[in-house]
Amino acid sequence: MNTEYFIVLGAILFFPLLLSFVMRLGMYRRAGPLLKAMGIVSILYWAWDIAVTARGHWSFNPDYVVGFRIIGMPVEEWLFFLVLTFVSIFTYEAVRKLLERK
Amino acid sequence: MKEYTLFAVGSAIAVVLLDHLLGTRVTVRRTFWVTIAIMFFFKIPSNGYLTWRPIVIYNPDYFLGIRLGTIPVEDFFYGFGLITLTLVLWEFFLRRERRHEL
Numbered sequence: 001m002n003t004e005y006f007i008v009l010g011a012i013l014f015f016p017l018l019l020s021f022v023m024r025l026g027m028y029r030r031a032g033p034l035l036k037a038m039g040i041v042s043i044l045y046w047a048w049d050i051a052v053t054a055r056g057h058w059s060f061n062p063d064y065v066v067g068f069r070i071i072g073m074p075v076e077e078w079l080f081f082l083v084l085t086f087v088s089i090f091t092y093e094a095v096r097k098l099l100e101r102k
Numbered sequence: 103m104k105e106y107t108l109f110a111v112g113s114a115i116a117v118v119l120l121d122h123l124l125g126t127r128v129t130v131r132r133t134f135w136v137t138i139a140i141m142f143f144f145k146i147p148s149n150g151y152l153t154w155r156p157i158v159i160y161n162p163d164y165f166l167g168i169r170l171g172t173i174p175v176e177d178f179f180y181g182f183g184l185i186t187l188t189l190v191l192w193e194f195f196l197r198r199e200r201r202h203e204l
Binding site (some may be wrong): 004005008011012030032033034036037038040041044045048052055056057058059060061064065081084085087088089091092095096099100 | 141
């Protein structure tokens with residue numbers, strides 16, 4: 001058991017999550033669209049990931065994951081898509097606020 | 103052609119087409135390209151770490167074997183597809199919700 005993949009996810013999420021509260025981007029007032037976009041993309045990419053992991057496109061080094069698996073995939077890999085979709089939307093809204101501010 | 107190469111490039115093209123089909127026009131905005139630049143900037147250390155360690159192990163049967171540092175080139179197309187689909191759907195659901203409020 002090793003938490004390295006978890007730490008990478010935490011590092012990706014930390015500042016975007018923190019700044020999403022500080023920057024007043026209004027993302028959380030749009031919880032419906034936020035959850036729909038994150039959910040649909042995650043479902044599509046989970047399906048892709050499960051299929052090609054089973055096929056052998058890639059594998060996860062057991063030395064660096066906590067070892068809890070769902071449908072053959074480490075829990076970190078499931079969280080990866082929720083983290084990345086959130087961070088993508090945060091970055092887009094932060095850039096929009098900075099670039100399009102009147 | 104290797105499978106991951108095909109899927110990754112195909113997904114990147116498909117999301118740009120979807121953006122035009124849905125009329126979200128995310129990929130024609132400066133905000134979008136600045137977001138992609140920022141996401142790719144942070145992708146290098148995070149994806150780099152995952153592939154350097156390696157936490158994720160790629161099967162040479164399914165990708166070209168061309169890496170930027172330790173990152174397979176396919177990962178940039180994959181990442182572009184993931185980020186872009188997220189932003190297209192975010193914009194799509196955001197607009198739909200705003201329309202319903204009018």
